Amino acid sequence: MILKELAPKLDKIFNKSSALDWDMVGLQIGNLDKKINKIFITLDTNRDAVKEAIISKSDLIISHHPLIFSPIKTLVSGSIIQNKIIDLIENKIAVYIAHTNYDIMPDGLNENIANKFDLIDISTIEPQYEKWYKFVVFVPKEYEEKIRKVICSHGGGKWRNYSCCTFNTIGRGTFKPMKGSKPYVGDVGSLNVIDEVRIECVVNQSCIDDVVKSVVEVHPYEEVAYDVYRIENKFPGIGAGRLGGLKSGESLSDFFKIIKDKMKIKNFRWLAGRDINLETKEIKKIAIINGSANSLVHKLIASDCDLIVLGEISYHNALNLIENGKIVVDIGHGESEKLAIDNIYKKLRDYFKENNFKISLIKSKVGFNEWGYCIE
Numbered sequence: 001m002i003l004k005e006l007a008p009k010l011d012k013i014f015n016k017s018s019a020l021d022w023d024m025v026g027l028q029i030g031n032l033d034k035k036i037n038k039i040f041i042t043l044d045t046n047r048d049a050v051k052e053a054i055i056s057k058s059d060l061i062i063s064h065h066p067l068i069f070s071p072i073k074t075l076v077s078g079s080i081i082q083n084k085i086i087d088l089i090e091n092k093i094a095v096y097i098a099h100t101n102y103d104i105m106p107d108g109l110n111e112n113i114a115n116k117f118d119l120i121d122i123s124t125i126e127p128q129y130e131k132w133y134k135f136v137v138f139v140p141k142e143y144e145e146k147i148r149k150v151i152c153s154h155g156g157g158k159w160r161n162y163s164c165c166t167f168n169t170i171g172r173g174t175f176k177p178m179k180g181s182k183p184y185v186g187d188v189g190s191l192n193v194i195d196e197v198r199i200e201c202v203v204n205q206s207c208i209d210d211v212v213k214s215v216v217e218v219h220p221y222e223e224v225a226y227d228v229y230r231i232e233n234k235f236p237g238i239g240a241g242r243l244g245g246l247k248s249g250e251s252l253s254d255f256f257k258i259i260k261d262k263m264k265i266k267n268f269r270w271l272a273g274r275d276i277n278l279e280t281k282e283i284k285k286i287a288i289i290n291g292s293a294n295s296l297v298h299k300l301i302a303s304d305c306d307l308i309v310l311g312e313i314s315y316h317n318a319l320n321l322i323e324n325g326k327i328v329v330d331i332g333h334g335e336s337e338k339l340a341i342d343n344i345y346k347k348l349r350d351y352f353k354e355n356n357f358k359i360s361l362i363k364s365k366v367g368f369n370e371w372g373y374c375i376e
Contacts, residue, residue, distance in 0.1 A: 010098070018104060023066070124242060132204055135151070135156055135208065141197055172194070177190075184221050272322055301326075
């Protein structure tokens with residue numbers, strides 16, 4: 001499969017359209033006609049990861065953190081970022097980024113971490129709402145099943161655990177083909193009447209272009225009659241952070257051990273108010289935020305939780321949280337997101353297997369830098 005065919009599929013898999021406005025996601029480097037046989041998965045496109053991808057003869061790097069974040073005015077050797085880009089281009093390696101969109105999507109990084117802790121009654125700390133559309137197309141009765149199959153196979157009518165949800169209305173369409181037209185049925189210059197079916201369904205923003213294009217390609221009419229309406233309904237399902245309860249309460253010391261075990265980390269720092277009795281405090285509800293939590297402090301203050309596991313936070317924001325009764329556990333930005341390597345690998349492995357794509361996957365061994373700890 002060539003890159004220009006694969007990239008749109010990756011956009012869907014990782015909900016590219018839901019990325020935060022400031023983020024740089026999607027395809028950042030690559031020859032669109034390059035055949036992709038091997039994909040290299042990493043948290044960071046650091047120098048060691050670039051070397052590893054080159055040695056492994058990978059065709060595409062999928063990284064959680066963006067390689068190009070700030071605009072680059074020139075591309076000449078000298079700076080670290082420019083050297084990496086030149087090395088990648090010279091070795092014909094493309095780069096694709098799944099960042100904030102992957103953080104907040106269903107079965108994304110936030111949710112994966114929440115599942116690591118076996119949380120129950122999981123909710124989103126800061127919900128965001130994807131754009132949804134109503135797609136309507138008019139087809140002759142004999143094409144009804146064919147068009148519906150195309151709609152459903154490209155994501156139309158998919159809602160949570162349901163697929164191919166459509167509503168169908170039988171009616172009569174009229175049209176008068178003019179000189180130069182080539183109608184599917186009917187006579188040029190005469191008013192024609194045809195039995196038609198109106199097929200309508202909801203479509204996520206990530207799929208709408210594909211649905212429209214695919215339907216138009218197989219529709220028998222010379223001029224396809226279809227409508228796309230923006231739906232103003234707000235459907236929750238994505239967003240930053242997760243909040244949930246433990247199946248049974250844990251002491252603070254025991255839960256600290258659980259954090260180390262579940263996140264595979266050696267150490268972390270934590271902060272709590274002096275009014276909390278650390279010996280008797282029971283942890284029942286926790287909040288999870290991978291990466292930086294600084295933008296969510298106001299949401300965390302209002303949340304019903306005993307403890308917050310996060311990737312990083314400023315000292316003053318941490319003080320604000322503990323003064324509002326929360327215990328803050330800062331495990332490190334990279335440490336909170338290193339799971340992305342395994343999770344992206346599994347997501348792509350399952351997708352490629354389901355669709356019979358012959359693309360091999362490699363997990364980076366050096367694409368994540370862990371903090372060391374000084375022990376006296």
